[in-house]
Amino acid sequence: MTPAASIAALLRADALRWHLLGVVAGLHLRDGWIAAGFVRNAVWDHLHDRAPRAPDGDVDVIYHDPDDATAERDRDLERQLAQLAPGIDWSVKNQARMHLRNGDAPYRSSVHAMVNWPETATAIAARRIDGEVCEIAAPLQVDDLLGLVLCPGPDFREDKRAIFEQRVASKRWLERWPQLVVRDA
Structure with a gap:
């Protein structure tokens, strides 16, 4: 089994995460994914021999739609998701406009946007396809994520x-997952 397939299997075995992936898939977003801590934390919990648990913090939904890159569209999607899956702190961001906030050149896709994220282990996303397939996107690879390594993105x-x-300190990752190691590139 490939590393990406093992992450997909882990998400598929987590009833809540699998359900939430289905909820987002039902929106039919262009290049839509659930990313970052949703996947990362599930993997780190698993590698720390912890049972699956509800996502803590927000659930980051990303998509890339240059035809409607307004913040209002993101807020509308968050409201829809809150109705479909109450109790989840949804955060929706169209990656077609996030380059402006980050001072980067325009992103060509959601996966291209993840290349510019702060940590290699956070630059990971998942989505359900055709109801049963879990696709994983990891433009900075999964080695650091699976190796419990915190490394800055490029x-x-x-x-x-x-x-x-600042993110490593404020999110208290080293306290929450004590086997993590911080490394430079």
């Missing part, structure tokens, strides 16, 4: 290094 190794360090 854009956060020098000029934006302080942002990476």
